[in-house]
Amino acid sequence: MKNSLKVERAIMDLTQGELADKxxxxxxxxxxxxxxxxxxxxxxxxxxxxLFGKPVEAFFMLESxx
Amino acid sequence: xxxxxxxxxxxxxxxLVLLLPSLALLIAWNRGFEFGFLDxxxxxxxxxxxxxxxxNFTNExxxxxxxxxxxxxxxxxxxxEDERSTMVRLQSLQLSHYCNYLILAGLVVFVNGxxxxxxLFALPFLFLVTFIVIFYSRWYLLPKFAAHEx
Numbered sequence: 176m177k178n179s180l181k182v183e184r185a186i187m188d189l190t191q192g193e194l195a196d197k198x199x200x201x202x203x204x205x206x207x208x209x210x211x212x213x214x215x216x217x218x219x220x221x222x223x224x225x226l227f228g229k230p231v232e233a234f235f236m237l238e239s240x241x
Numbered sequence: 242x243x244x245x246x247x248x249x250x251x252x253x254x255x256x257l258v259l260l261l262p263s264l265a266l267l268i269a270w271n272r273g274f275e276f277g278f279l280d281x282x283x284x285x286x287x288x289x290x291x292x293x294x295x296x297n298f299t300n301e302x303x304x305x306x307x308x309x310x311x312x313x314x315x316x317x318x319x320x321x322e323d324e325r326s327t328m329v330r331l332q333s334l335q336l337s338h339y340c341n342y343l344i345l346a347g348l349v350v351f352v353n354g355x356x357x358x359x360x361l362f363a364l365p366f367l368f369l370v371t372f373i374v375i376f377y378s379r380w381y382l383l384p385k386f387a388a389h390e391x
Contacts, residue, residue: 201321216324 176241179234181209183227198222244327248317256313263306266299275299311369319380326380333376340371 184194184205191205198219207213215223224231266274279298319326341364348360 195321200323200325203321204323204325207325213325213328219324 176214177211177236177238178208179236180205180223183223183229183234184209187227194226197226244322244330246316247322248313250318250320252313253317256310256317258310259306259313260310263303263310266303267307270300270303276302307366308369311366311373315369315373315376329379330376333372333379336375337368337372340375341368 184191187194189197191209192202195202195205199222200219204213204215208215220231220235223234227234275297276299279302281296281298344367345364348357352360
C-alpha cells in the first residue's frame with residue numbers, strides 16, 4: 176500500500192513531530208508510515224483522515240500487489 | 242490500541258538499577274560468597290518446616306533479582322507507546338523465540354549430560370536478553386538513522 180501522507184503533511188505545513196503529537200503516536204511511526212515501512216491500523220488511518228479533512232482513500236492507495 | 246499488559250516506564254530504570262547488583266551477587270555466589278542472614282542452618286523456623294533446614298538462599302536472591310530486573314527492562318513501556326511499538330514488540334518476541342529455539346537445537350546436538358540441564362536453566366534468561374537486545378535496537382537505534390528527515 177502506498178500513501179501520500181508526506182504531501183498531505185506538507186499541505187498542512189506540519190513537521191513529522193507535530194503530526195505525531197496531533198494524532199498521539201511517535202515521530203518514528205509517522206516516518207515509518209511515510210517510508211512505506213509500516214501500514215497503520217484503521218483507527219490511526221481514520222484519525223489522519225479526520226485531521227486532514229479527507230477520506231482515507233485520498234492518501235492511502237492500494238497497489239496491484241495488495 | 243493501548244497495551245494494558247505492560248509495566249510503567251519507570252520500571253525500566255528500576256530494572257537497570259537492580260540488574261547490576263543481582264548479576265554481581267550471582268557471580269559472587271558462583272565464587273563461594275553467601276549472605277549469612279539468608280542461611281537457614283540452625284534456624285528454629287526452618288527446622289519447623291523441615292524442608293529448608295540446611296540451606297542458604299543467596300543464589301535464590303540473585304536469580305530472582307536477575308529475573309525481575311530483566312523482566313522489568315523487557316516489558317516496561319517505551320516513551321511514545323503506540324501501535325507501532327506494539328508491532329515491533331511482537332516481532333521482537335517472535336525473533337527472540339526463533340533465536341532461543343535455534344540455540345536449543347544447538348544444545349541438543351552439541352551439549353550432553355548435566356551441562357545440558359545447566360544450559361536449559363539459562364535459556365529463559367537468554368530469551369529475555371535476546372528480546373531486550375532485539376526490541377531496543379529496533380525501537381531506539383534504527384529510527385536514529387532517519388532522525389534528520391522531517
